[in-house]
Amino acid sequence: MVVVWKGEIMGKYFDKKEVWTNKERKLKQEFQLSKMAQLGYKKSPMLKKIFDELHIKPSTIKSLEDMERLPVISREQLVDMEQNDLPYAGLHNTTASIDRIFTSPGPVYEPHLSENDYLWARAFFAAGIGPEDIALNAFSYHLVAAGLTFHGGLRKVGATVVPSGTSSSQVQVQLIKDLRVTVYVGTPSFLMAIIEKSREMGFNFKKDFYVKKACFAAEPLFPDMRRSFEKDYGIDTYQMYGATEVGDVAYECSAKNGWHICEETIVEIIDTYTGKKVPHGDLGEVVVTRLNEIFFLLRFGTGDLSRIITEKCACGRTSYRLAGIAGRVGDAVKVRGLFLAPSQLKSLQLKFNNLPLQAVVTREGHNDILTLRVEKTAPEIGSLSWDENFKKSFREICTVRIDQMEYIDKGRIDSGEKLLIDKRKW
Numbered sequence: 001m002v003v004v005w006k007g008e009i010m011g012k013y014f015d016k017k018e019v020w021t022n023k024e025r026k027l028k029q030e031f032q033l034s035k036m037a038q039l040g041y042k043k044s045p046m047l048k049k050i051f052d053e054l055h056i057k058p059s060t061i062k063s064l065e066d067m068e069r070l071p072v073i074s075r076e077q078l079v080d081m082e083q084n085d086l087p088y089a090g091l092h093n094t095t096a097s098i099d100r101i102f103t104s105p106g107p108v109y110e111p112h113l114s115e116n117d118y119l120w121a122r123a124f125f126a127a128g129i130g131p132e133d134i135a136l137n138a139f140s141y142h143l144v145a146a147g148l149t150f151h152g153g154l155r156k157v158g159a160t161v162v163p164s165g166t167s168s169s170q171v172q173v174q175l176i177k178d179l180r181v182t183v184y185v186g187t188p189s190f191l192m193a194i195i196e197k198s199r200e201m202g203f204n205f206k207k208d209f210y211v212k213k214a215c216f217a218a219e220p221l222f223p224d225m226r227r228s229f230e231k232d233y234g235i236d237t238y239q240m241y242g243a244t245e246v247g248d249v250a251y252e253c254s255a256k257n258g259w260h261i262c263e264e265t266i267v268e269i270i271d272t273y274t275g276k277k278v279p280h281g282d283l284g285e286v287v288v289t290r291l292n293e294i295f296f297l298l299r300f301g302t303g304d305l306s307r308i309i310t311e312k313c314a315c316g317r318t319s320y321r322l323a324g325i326a327g328r329v330g331d332a333v334k335v336r337g338l339f340l341a342p343s344q345l346k347s348l349q350l351k352f353n354n355l356p357l358q359a360v361v362t363r364e365g366h367n368d369i370l371t372l373r374v375e376k377t378a379p380e381i382g383s384l385s386w387d388e389n390f391k392k393s394f395r396e397i398c399t400v401r402i403d404q405m406e407y408i409d410k411g412r413i414d415s416g417e418k419l420l421i422d423k424r425k426w
């Protein structure tokens with residue numbers, strides 16, 4: 001039986017965990033972490049091996065800080081580990097009953113946590129989805145975790161689900177129309193394709209249908225696409241973030257200013273080179289530990305880049321937030337110890353009317369030098385006040401400081417050129 005969650009605190013939050021103080025959250029999560037380490041040591045041959053090889057006693061993993069003693073496991077490593085010991089590399093609870101086995105490209109196999117978990121339910125709750133909604137779930141139900149886990153989350157908040165999966169856009173349009181679908185769950189590009197198809201079929205998506213909300217995952221939601229969904233089609237959009245290996249990780253609330261970290265996960269932002277946490281606010285790799293008793297994958301390195309927002313959110317939830325995903329670890333370069341990603345430069349570019357620009361990193365002696373090349377497409381570019389404003393925005397978006405500006409003639413930067421060039425020799 002599926003229990004429909006109505007929200008414990010006046011229906012505003014999914015449960016009281018969402019408004020815990022930071023101290024409460026840390027204590028409860030540390031308790032769970034310590035339990036997971038000890039149980040994992042007993043039940044998972046691989047976790048025992050990892051601990052023994054590092055001479056770590058499971059009872060000494062007690063605080064969030066203790067986690068840094070454990071290795072980060074990337075998807076590539078997990079695939080290798082699993083191939084050596086199918087299906088879960090011995091990272092699972094060997095005496096637990098596992099209700100589903102998912103797979104994702106690699107191949108990598110994951111035991112589904114439990115049918116009673118809250119996967120994605122917090123995200124749907126925060127997006128205001130409830131029993132009155134009819135949700136089209138356009139994620140695949142075949143082999144991968146997406147379809148069934150999003151389905152479970154929608155059921156937890158009471159929504160009726162249309163399990164349309166990867167049916168053609170024509171079929172999806174038909175379902176949206178006939179069943180009066182109110183929520184779309186899937187990728188943003190597929191929703192655009194569905195809207196396009198509905199136009200071809202002679203419908204006006206905004207006027208003829210009832211889709212008022214969309215929850216996206218698995219793909220970035222670009223600002224212009226979001227604007228189009230919201231303005232042109234009247235669809236309120238929400239982003240969700242997770243990985244098959246660890247489940248849901250973060251979700252957007254109505255404030256749409258960062259993604260709240262799920263209460264069941266511990267997220268660390270680390271320096272990929274050292275495995276250590278970076279200060280709050282700095283860019284680094286998202287490393288996730290899902291607190292559970294079935295799959296002991298501690299410190300899963302997602303390969304995604306993000307930073308933590310610690311300021312209070314207008315929605316009242318107290319969890320820290322992720323500032324979206326700034327790209328993949330391999331795309332970023334480190335400047336004076338801080339990551340700089342092409343996507344950050346893209347955001348800056350958008351803020352300045354698509355200004356052609358390029359960041360070039362060089363080295364003088366032992367110092368990294370960051371030069372910003374900017375095309376002089378308008379007379380004010382290069383003036384003292386423009387320069388000051390630009391540098392300020394750069395620092396806000398990219399965290400790093402610019403060492404020198406280079407103003408170049410209009411048309412000198414080819415639109416196909418890279419936004420970020422690393423000229424340092426290693």
Ligand SMILES: [Zn+2]
Nearest residue numbers: 253255313315
């Ligand atoms: Zn919020």
